[in-house]
Amino acid sequence: MVSLSDYLILSSVIFCIGLVGIFVNRTNIITLLMCVELILVAVNTNFIAFSHFLGNETGQIFVFFILTVAAAEVAIGLAILTLLFRNRGSISVDVTNSLKG
Amino acid sequence: MNSEQIIFYILSFWFVASSLAMIFSRNAVKAVLFLVLAFFSAASIWILLEAEFLAITLILVYVGAVMVLFLFVIKMLNIDKSTLRAKFTGYLSLGLIVAAIIVAEMSLVLGTNQFGLDVFSSPARHGADYSNITVLAMQLYTTYVYPFELAAVLLLIAIIAAITLVHRNETSRKKQSISEQVNVQAKDRVRLVSITLPNKEGK
Numbered sequence: 001m002v003s004l005s006d007y008l009i010l011s012s013v014i015f016c017i018g019l020v021g022i023f024v025n026r027t028n029i030i031t032l033l034m035c036v037e038l039i040l041v042a043v044n045t046n047f048i049a050f051s052h053f054l055g056n057e058t059g060q061i062f063v064f065f066i067l068t069v070a071a072a073e074v075a076i077g078l079a080i081l082t083l084l085f086r087n088r089g090s091i092s093v094d095v096t097n098s099l100k101g
Numbered sequence: 102m103n104s105e106q107i108i109f110y111i112l113s114f115w116f117v118a119s120s121l122a123m124i125f126s127r128n129a130v131k132a133v134l135f136l137v138l139a140f141f142s143a144a145s146i147w148i149l150l151e152a153e154f155l156a157i158t159l160i161l162v163y164v165g166a167v168m169v170l171f172l173f174v175i176k177m178l179n180i181d182k183s184t185l186r187a188k189f190t191g192y193l194s195l196g197l198i199v200a201a202i203i204v205a206e207m208s209l210v211l212g213t214n215q216f217g218l219d220v221f222s223s224p225a226r227h228g229a230d231y232s233n234i235t236v237l238a239m240q241l242y243t244t245y246v247y248p249f250e251l252a253a254v255l256l257l258i259a260i261i262a263a264i265t266l267v268h269r270n271e272t273s274r275k276k277q278s279i280s281e282q283v284n285v286q287a288k289d290r291v292r293l294v295s296i297t298l299p300n301k302e303g304k
Contacts (some may be wrong), residue, residue, distance in 0.1 A: 001103070001105060001106070002105055002106055002109045002149075002220075002223070003103070003213060003216065003217050003218040003223070004196055004216040004217075004220075004221040004222070005211050005212055005213050005215070005216035005217055006147075007150070008207075008211040009208055009211050009255070010113050010116070010117075010146075012203070012204060012208070012211065013117060013204060014116060014120055014203050015203075016116065016200035016203050017117065017120045017121060017124060017200070017296075018120070018124075019199065019200055019203070020124060020193075020196040020199075020200045021105060021123070021198070022196075023183065023192045023193070023195060023196025023199070024124055024125070024192065024193050024196055026192065028129070030129055030171065030174065030175060031124070031129065031132055032134075034123065034132060034136050034169075034171065035124060035151060035293070037136065037163070038120055038124075038139065040135065041139070041140065041143050041159075042264060044143075044147075044155075044159075045143060045146060045147070045257030047157065048147050048150050048152045048153060049150055051150075051152070052150040052151055052152070052224065053221045053223070053224060054221075055224055056191075057236050057237060057240050058240070060152055060154075060155055060237055061237065061240055061241060061245050063152070063155050064158070064237070064241070065248060065252055066156065067155070067158060067159070067162060067163075068252040068255065068256065069252075069255065070167075071162055071163075071166070071255055071256070071259075072255055072258070072259035073259075074167050074170065074171075075170070075259045075260070075262075075263045076259055076262050076263055076266070076296065078170060078171070078174045078263075078265040079262070079266040079267050080266060081174060082174060082177070082178070082266075082267050083266050083267060085152035085178045091178060101242040
């Protein structure tokens with residue numbers, strides 16, 4: 001049988017792959033958004049694994065709301081990306097330096 | 102090693118392999134397609150965990166809508182690949198070190214001593230009359246109905262915000278101006294000019 005720790009280690013590996021993706025592709029905003037999606041899927045896998053092994057459906061409800069928020073986040077993020085490309089002509093992170101923070 | 106473990110390890114292999122291929126692919130379209138494969142593997146693992154509704158939702162919402170939206174944006178924007186490729190491996194070693202440390206630490210915490218089968222025994226599979234959607238709906242429409250409504254409002258806000266952000270200003274649109282149409286005078290539209298007709302002989 002597959003134990004709970006197998007699922008948890010799998011999701012932590014996927015989480016770290018998403019993290020490395022953010023380190024590696026730090027100039028490409030589209031790939032950054034995709035890495036955030038990967039991290040969210042890893043977290044959702046955690047929730048569902050605990051929900052299955054503890055026999056409690058609340059974890060799946062949480063995943064439902066995380067999916068909703070992630071879809072809204074992607075829609076607004078891609079809208080901002082389109083706006084950025086229209087104004088700057090590039091989607092590299094290096095051109096978004098108007099705020100000298 | 103029973104069949105469940107074999108299925109789990111095959112799906113995990115595809116999940117990890119497609120995720121790695123996604124973050125290391127230079128082509129954005131290929132990255133999206135590898136992420137689609139990763140989402141399919143994740144949905145299969147969720148079905149293995151008896152979360153059928155969420156697995157189908159992941160495929161319908163993410164693969165069907167979000168990833169297609171990514172593809173649309175990638176194809177609409179003319180991305181210069183050379184600038185994106187420039188600093189590709191700049192922080193690769195640092196990222197790998199951080200990820201290796203995190204994986205090592207998590208493996209220590211999440212090992213079989215704490216979360217193994219002898220601590221969390223695998224629950225019995227539900228029968229054929231078990232409906233995951235019914236159980237989720239009972240929770241969602243009774244206990245969590247207020248967050249459910251808030252999620253709907255959040256999606257509405259996302260729609261309005263996305264449309265407002267990418268909407269161009271009014272000068273590019275063609276529209277009617279009712280007041281100008283009502284106030285128009287005959288002299289604005291028709292101009293009578295007097296011309297001298299030539300003779301029949303053409304002189």
